[in-house]
Amino acid sequence: xxxxxxxxxxxxxxxxxxxxxxxxxxxxxxxxxxxxxxxxxxxxxxxxxxxxxxxxxxxxxxxxxxxxxxxxxxxxxxxxxxxxxxxxxxxxxxxxxxxxxxxxxxxxxxxxxxxxxxxxxxxxxxxxxxxxxxxxxxxxxxxxxxxxxxxxxxxxxxxxxxxxxxxxxxxxxxxxxxxxxxxxxxxxxxxxxxxxxxxxxxxxxxxxxxxxxxxxxxxxxxxxxxxxxxxxxxxxxxxxxxxxxxxxxxxxxxxxxxxxxxxxxxxxxxxxxxxxxxxxxxxxxxxxxxxxxxxxxxxxxxxxxxxxxxxxxxxxxxxxxxxxxxxxxxxxxxxxxxxxxxxxxxxxxxxxxxxxxxxxxxxxxxxxxxxxxxxxxxxxxxxxxxxxxxxxxxxxxxxxxxxxxxxxxxxxxxxxxxxxxxx
Amino acid sequence: xxxxxxxxxxxxxxxxxxxxxxxxxxxxxxxxxxxxxxxxxxxxxxxxxxxxxxxxxxxxxxxxxxxxxxxxxxxxxxxxxxxxxxxxxxxxxxxxxxxxxxxxxxxxxxxxxxxxxxxxxxxxxxxxxxxxxxxxxxxxxxxxxxxxxxxxxxxxxxxxxxx
Numbered sequence: 001x002x003x004x005x006x007x008x009x010x011x012x013x014x015x016x017x018x019x020x021x022x023x024x025x026x027x028x029x030x031x032x033x034x035x036x037x038x039x040x041x042x043x044x045x046x047x048x049x050x051x052x053x054x055x056x057x058x059x060x061x062x063x064x065x066x067x068x069x070x071x072x073x074x075x076x077x078x079x080x081x082x083x084x085x086x087x088x089x090x091x092x093x094x095x096x097x098x099x100x101x102x103x104x105x106x107x108x109x110x111x112x113x114x115x116x117x118x119x120x121x122x123x124x125x126x127x128x129x130x131x132x133x134x135x136x137x138x139x140x141x142x143x144x145x146x147x148x149x150x151x152x153x154x155x156x157x158x159x160x161x162x163x164x165x166x167x168x169x170x171x172x173x174x175x176x177x178x179x180x181x182x183x184x185x186x187x188x189x190x191x192x193x194x195x196x197x198x199x200x201x202x203x204x205x206x207x208x209x210x211x212x213x214x215x216x217x218x219x220x221x222x223x224x225x226x227x228x229x230x231x232x233x234x235x236x237x238x239x240x241x242x243x244x245x246x247x248x249x250x251x252x253x254x255x256x257x258x259x260x261x262x263x264x265x266x267x268x269x270x271x272x273x274x275x276x277x278x279x280x281x282x283x284x285x286x287x288x289x290x291x292x293x294x295x296x297x298x299x300x301x302x303x304x305x306x307x308x309x310x311x312x313x314x315x316x317x318x319x320x321x322x323x324x325x326x327x328x329x330x331x332x333x334x335x336x337x338x339x340x341x342x343x344x345x346x347x348x349x350x351x352x353x354x355x356x357x358x359x360x361x362x363x364x365x366x367x368x369x370x371x372x373x374x375x376x377x378x379x380x381x382x383x384x385x386x387x388x389x390x391x392x393x394x395x396x397x398x399x400x401x402x403x404x405x406x407x408x409x410x411x412x413x414x415x416x417x418x419x420x421x422x423x
Numbered sequence: 424x425x426x427x428x429x430x431x432x433x434x435x436x437x438x439x440x441x442x443x444x445x446x447x448x449x450x451x452x453x454x455x456x457x458x459x460x461x462x463x464x465x466x467x468x469x470x471x472x473x474x475x476x477x478x479x480x481x482x483x484x485x486x487x488x489x490x491x492x493x494x495x496x497x498x499x500x501x502x503x504x505x506x507x508x509x510x511x512x513x514x515x516x517x518x519x520x521x522x523x524x525x526x527x528x529x530x531x532x533x534x535x536x537x538x539x540x541x542x543x544x545x546x547x548x549x550x551x552x553x554x555x556x557x558x559x560x561x562x563x564x565x566x567x568x569x570x571x572x573x574x575x576x577x578x579x580x581x582x583x584x585x586x
Contacts, residue, residue, distance in 0.1 A: 022568045024583055035447045039490055042450050043520075052579060070448050078448045129488035129512055145490035145516035151578055159568060159583070193435060194482040198511050227485060227510055282435060367487070368444035386486060388439040390462040395443075 002165050002260035003234050004200045007140040010254070011123045019164040019263065024157045025140075028122040032149060033066045033108045034078070036127025037085040039146035040153065047150070057092050058156030064096035064117055065089050066108035069363040071100045074370035106335025106361040109133040109305035112141075113217060114335045116246040120235040121254035125152055129224045130305055130385065136216035137243065138235030138253065143224065163229045164263035165200040170207025172271025177419045179315060180215035181307065181383065181403035183207075184222040185276040187268060189286030196228035202262070203233050207270030213242040214311040221306045222385055225283040275418050277381075278401040281389050289406055292416035299380040300325070300411035301392070302404055303332035303359070304366040307383020310338045312404040316383075317347040319408035319419050320354040326414040330372050332359040356411070368393050381410045424524075424546075425554070426474040426502055429467070430538040436463065436479050437486035438513065442495045444487075455491055456498035473500035476544075478536050480506065483525075484513025490520060497522035503544060505551070505562075507533055518569055521577030526551070532560035546573075 001009060005017050012023035032040060044054040057063060065085060070078030089097040096117070098105040104115065108126060111117060112134040118124045120138030125131065131143035144158070152158045168187060174180070188195070201223040208216065216233045223231030233239075235253045243251060275289040302308060302316050313333060331351050333339040339361065342348050351358050365372035366384040374380055374393030380400070382392065387399035400416060409419040440462030442455060449455055460467035477496070483506035484492060493516050496504070503524040504517070517525045526544060532551055536542065540555040544562070551560045565573060575581035 022566075035489070038450050042452075047579060050579070074448070081448055081450075127488065129486065131488075143488045143512060145488050145512060145520065147490060147516065147520035147578060151519070159578075161566070161568070193485060194508065194510070197482070197508070227482065229511060367447065368439070369447065370445075373445075386437075386439065388437040388462075388486060390443050391439045395440075395462050 002256040002262065003138070003202065003232060003254055004140055004165055004230070005162060006254050006256065007121055007123060008160060008162055017162045019162050021162045022159060023162060024159050025123050026157050027125055027152050028062060029118050029124040030063045030149065030152050031066065031108055031112065031126035031128070031131065032063070033068050033128060034071065034081050034085050035069045036146055036149060037065060037088055038081045040127065040150045041084060041088055043146050043150040054154060057153045060093040060095070063094045063153065065094055066098050066111055067100050067105060068107045068361070069367065070369050071362055072360060100360070104336045106338070107305045107363055109221065110309060110334035110338070113137060113213070114246070114337050116243050116248045119243070119248065119251060120239060121252050125149065125158065130221055132224045132228065132231045133217050133221040133305055135220040135230050135232035136213060137239055138233065140230055140232065142230050163198060163200045165202050166196060167262040167265045168201060168203045169205040169265060169267045170203060170270040171205055171267065172207055172269060173210040174207070174270050174273055177405055178273045178275060179403040179405060180211065180218040182276040183268065183270055183273050184219045185278050185283070185286045185401065186273060188222065188226050188284045189276070189278070191226055193225060193282055193284040194227040196223055196226035199228055199263070201226060201228045201231045203231070207268070208233055209236070212311060213238055214309045217309065218306060222283070225385055275403060275406050277406065277416060278387060280387050280398040280400065283386060283401060289416060289418040294415060295379055297327050297381055297410055297414055297416065298378040299327055299374070300329040300407045301365060301372060301380055301382040301384065302407050303330065303334070303364060304384040305334055306385040307404050307407070308332055308334040308338070310341055312383060313338065313342050313347050316404040316408040317350040319405050319422065320356065320412070321350050323354055323412045325355045325411040327411060329356045329411040330359055331356050332364060333361055335361050365392050367391065374399070381407050381416060383407050424502060424544045426476045426542060427472065428476050428478050428536055428538060428540045428542055429471065430478045430536065431463065432480065434480035435482045435485055438484055438489050438492040439486055441484065441492040442489060447489060447491060452494050452498045455495040459495035459499045468499065471499045471501065475501055476503045476505055476542055477501055478505045478533070480533065481508045483509050485510035488512040490516045493517040493520060493522040505532065505536070518572050519578035524573065527563035529561060535560065
């Protein structure tokens with residue numbers, strides 16, 4: 001069995017599973033945020049009316065909650081959602097609730113690794129599509145809707161069809177100025193935005209061995225944009241070191257068997273990658289930066305679970321050091337712990353000297369929620385994950401997706417720019 | 424199940440256009456319905472009728488996991504989406520929450536059915552009848568688990584132990 005089949009077999013109490021088997025898997029960790037949490041509460045209200053008991057969760061210690069989409073509260077309604085979420089966690093005895101304005105908080109997918117909330121081998125479900133991110137730690141990490149999360153909270157398990165696995169063999173270390181975001185945009189451009197639909201996208205090969213855990217998180221995060229059920233990387237010593245440094249103990253690594261089967265194997269020469277973008281209005285509408293259209297950008301946005309981890313900010317700072325931005329540029333570190341390291345290591349000074357506005361952790365404008373959304377006809381280059389019509393604001397705005405280095409270089413010139421071309 | 428078609432002849436209708444991100448903070452189902460399809464078709468709310476079906480291309484409902492998307496469509500009166508294929512979370516949310524039926528169709532049905540056509544979906548026969556044009560098409564049968572959850576009326580009413 002491959003890693004996903006082994007995790008699902010263990011979680012469903014079976015000796016083996018194969019693609020297309022339907023299993024009810026025990027869930028190890030559940031996540032909700034300020035959008036899916038209130039959504040789950042609505043489901044609970046509906047269930048109560050049907051006479052289904054909702055007074056007790058299966059295990060509050062396995063549940064954790066993030067405030068990220070509309071924080072700091074964007075308006076009255078989002079403030080009320082935060083109050084509802086706080087009452088929810090209090091009433092149900094959920095202790096792991098990361099609240100803004102109270103120390104560590106941030107985007108849920110970022111907290112999943114920054115706070116070591118999820119362990120290798122876990123079945124981890126979250127009320128958000130980019131839950132896939134955390135598969136980079138070797139977990140089966142899957143995004144679900146409100147009804148499914150409500151079901152997990154009350155029952156501790158959920159049905160899955162065991163997915164087929166597409167294995168992506170990545171050969172060689174990424175060149176300088178090329179990031180995991182470039183590689184995953186290349187992959188999505190090749191296979192299309194439903195190219196991984198209903199399947200696992202597993203990454204391996206020397207390109208993964210050479211890659212940091214944070215870069216692997218970027219790959220798995222964007223598997224959602226190929227329609228995948230989950231993304232995953234088999235855990236190695238880098239994952240052990242990463243989690244151990246955050247205080248995790250007793251790691252139980254699950255890896256695929258030597259004779260693991262994959263429904264399809266793709267090969268990519270990661271050592272030959274170039275900086276990429278995805279043009280409006282789909283993450284699979286990709287090209288190399290050298291072939292990008294010559295558009296006048298209005299804004300550069302360096303934020304989100306995809307593109308504002310510490311490594312992402314460090315890469316952007318490398319480009320912006322000693323330079324000035326020519327267009328509106330925002331950096332929003334994805335968690336307070338990242339913000340703090342960026343301060344301690346001088347990244348914030350580089351950003352502020354360059355003229356960048358540094359904001360608080362939030363999903364913010366990535367999903368068109370608040371804090372920097374786009375006006376009609378505005379054009380943005382962004383380290384985020386999606387560029388559908390209206391994704392970051394007005395339905396007639398445009399978003400180009402890129403790596404943090406390309407977003408930073410483009411901020412300096414006002415045009416879509418290869419960081420290697422900056423003088 | 425009979426209804427009339429609202430056709431969007433395109434692929435990849437994503438959840439950002441079905442219900443734009445600014446409304447994610449809204450959890451009132453009736454209010455969400457007033458913003459359904461706003462990112463693609465601002466007239467949708469005024470033209471949709473109770474019992475209508477939407478017809479579209481590949482990868483319907485891709486993107487965000489927001490359950491707001493099937494909720495907004497369902498509370499607009501839409502009973503089924505007929506599409507060449509569906510993105511997985513939208514599909515799952517539609518079935519597990521019992522909001523609407525996601526019906527996978529083939530190219531013949533996609534090409535043959537037009538805006539406004541009256542359609543009769545017979546899930547028991549995996550058949551779609553176009554009453555307006557007097558044509559019949561096949562629908563892809565639901566997988567076993569999906570069929571059982573739909574028959575039960577949603578995931579919470581489905582009892583896996585009784586299988």
